[in-house]
Amino acid sequence: MNHSPIQIIGAGRGGTSLLASLLDAHPQCEVMYERLSLAFLMGRDNRDIETGLSLEERTRSRVTRFVTAFENEARRHPDMVWGHKSTTEQIRGLTEKPPEDLGAADFDPIEYLVGRLSGFRTLFILRDGRTCIPSKIQRTGQPLDLAISRWKFCVEYLKRLRESDTHLHVVKMEDLVRNPIPSVKEICAFVGLPFVDSMLDGTANKKMLPEYRHGRFDPDTVRLPETSPEWVSRIEPELAYCGYLDAD
Numbered sequence: 001m002n003h004s005p006i007q008i009i010g011a012g013r014g015g016t017s018l019l020a021s022l023l024d025a026h027p028q029c030e031v032m033y034e035r036l037s038l039a040f041l042m043g044r045d046n047r048d049i050e051t052g053l054s055l056e057e058r059t060r061s062r063v064t065r066f067v068t069a070f071e072n073e074a075r076r077h078p079d080m081v082w083g084h085k086s087t088t089e090q091i092r093g094l095t096e097k098p099p100e101d102l103g104a105a106d107f108d109p110i111e112y113l114v115g116r117l118s119g120f121r122t123l124f125i126l127r128d129g130r131t132c133i134p135s136k137i138q139r140t141g142q143p144l145d146l147a148i149s150r151w152k153f154c155v156e157y158l159k160r161l162r163e164s165d166t167h168l169h170v171v172k173m174e175d176l177v178r179n180p181i182p183s184v185k186e187i188c189a190f191v192g193l194p195f196v197d198s199m200l201d202g203t204a205n206k207k208m209l210p211e212y213r214h215g216r217f218d219p220d221t222v223r224l225p226e227t228s229p230e231w232v233s234r235i236e237p238e239l240a241y242c243g244y245l246d247a248d
Helices: 016-024 035-041 055-075 088-095 109-117 129-140 144-163 173-178 180-191 197-204 230-242
Strands: 006-010 029-033 081-087 121-126 168-172
Touching: 006 016, 006 088, 016 029, 016 081, 016 121, 016 173, 016 180, 016 197, 029 035, 035 055, 035 081, 035 088, 055 081, 055 088, 055 109, 081 088, 088 109, 088 144, 109 144, 121 144, 121 173, 121 180, 129 144, 129 230, 144 168, 144 230, 168 173, 168 180, 173 180, 180 197
Parallel strands: 006 081, 006 121, 029 081, 121 168
Antiparallel strands: none
């Protein structure tokens, strides 16, 4: 069995918890939920050493610490497939320039991150912006403009992964909740694990927040509204890129 670690990535409210929980329910897999991305990519454990750093210096420090922690955790599970799930909101934290930024204007934090992580297998879960964005607003109360920009960044990050050498598998949340067994089998083939029925019980995984545990796959979460809201025109290029408009 291939024990190389995996990244699980997607937008907040985009299905990352569900995907991580299905994998974590496999007896040969262990998934960590966001701990490293919050600590290092978002900088929660770094702020005491970042004063005066440029955007480039800060990015290199954060990403290096993230990769080191990722590799160390994977080595602690030599007989299992180990994975870590992050949201693209946490990744986007790298792009926020510090007030004292002295770095070169042409440094791209996301390009640097993708390059450093390209050696790890990546599972990316995608959710239609027409359901993901309202879910973000309902869950966190964030303004519409912010929810839109965060979802658009998720699609931009997916583009970057596809343009890189990353070993990538993309699953749509819609496929996962409407017809889970074929989707989960494809995920298992990518990860290098045999499919086991117990993975389907991951919908009630206790690592998820209580409000995320449904004990079942819920197709209602991805049902489109009968009439598209006016803001949909702002995300039409991204919807088209992801193939969602073709499916209407």
